[in-house]
Amino acid sequence: LDVLQEVVKGFGYSYRDYQRLVNKLQVHDKEMDLASRLQQTMLKADIPQFDSIQIGVISVAAQKVSGDYFNLIDHKDGTMSFAVADVIGSGIPAALAMSMIKFGMDAYGHSQLPSDGLKRLNRVVEKNVNQNMFVTMFYGLYEEMNHLLYCSSAGHEPGYIYRAETEA
Template sequence: MEEFTKQYKTLIDKSLAFDYTESLRQECAEFTDEVIKKDVLPEDIVDIHKDYIQHMNLSEARIMTTLEVLQEVVKGFGYSYRDYQRLVNRLQHHDKEIDLAARLQQTMLKTDIPQFDSIQIGAISVAAQKVSGDYFNLIDHKDGTMSFAVADVIGKGIPAALAMSMIKFGMDSYGHSQLPSDGLKRLNRVVEKNVNQNMFVTMFYGLYEEMNHLLYCSSAGHEPGYIYRAEENTFEEIGVRGTVLGVDQHTRYDQQEIPIYLEDLIIIFTDGVTEVRDNNGDFINKSFLLNVIQQYKHMHPQDIVQMLYEELLTIQNPYKRDDLTILIIKRVN
């Protein structure tokens, strides 16, 4: 502050010694930039000015001359404050738009949980920010089959949310059950044609056939799913793999057929679950996730996903969050 006081007094001295020139105006502007960077308040400058001229035997006209320096400096503070206020207003407007986008996304991506006699379903999806890049969908085809998908856009914010909305409408528009390999092939064309080239989508696509208790599934670069085998009390990884959506419109997807037995669980995550970091910044082990599920396997799937989510909250670093989705389907008697 002592250095700023000295610089300001020099500006006053120059205004008294010379006419108020463009050069002095520029020096005042540069001085203002410096004091703003150091969080000096305009009232501090006014106090310096008053203290200095009180010890000088100046005429009223000469005092008015020094006020030109004060006026120029304080004017710089005015510009800075207006710029700041404009920025605040823009941010508030942006936040309102984000809130609106989040509400629209919740409406457009809302999925009802179908009711079946022989399966129970639990799902949870939590956005890290106001809008999510995760998505899950469940479609009861009213013919004893159910399509389901869990997807993750490699991207954030409103563009990711728009991409997810488009994928949901693409999936819902089929109007009938179809094999996952065909479903991914069609969605891949939609993404490749309509989504930004730098944005890709991973998806696990399944079709559950209630009559024969068969799971047909395909994957587009998504996190591997798991089957919990109740009779053996073990987990097996679903081995189907594939290319992420949006890379090549001619991509074909492999398909796996898996029998589901009584009390077995079908478990699908997004990477916001499998890549959770603890407070030390380390990734949690997948065995932790599976052990939690195994601990609560006797419960309804909705209770299982809720318990798993709460366990993750207790160990997760809050500053390293990602969108998170868990889907569990359980065959019951």
């Protein structure tokens, strides 16, 4: 009988620990949902409209929060700038680093040449992002009047231009 009582008591402790873990996971899931909504709000960008080009954006995060970043800015003077970045890694640390990059880009504006913008942002990243994290970025500025695209890359995959008339 004593053995049976000990077994039942052990199951009781195990069930109590299980319930605590379930509660912690529920709190974690709610926090991750909130973080995901905050990140989606932070990354919301209106797509500029130009007569000479069509712009499309698709961004699918691998997890609820990520280190993915993109932004499009219409400068209302016939130019637009855009940035695509990735903090290598995933989850909350990458998302926090991404938010710092977003606010760095917002602070420096997008109307400068991409190479200058990346140099400035790199100084911010070096000071504020953990040395174990790696960030890649592609940054561009488009002038509609001259049909010129200035771009610069910091370790990021190259961008593509598709010309519908030549299908290339």
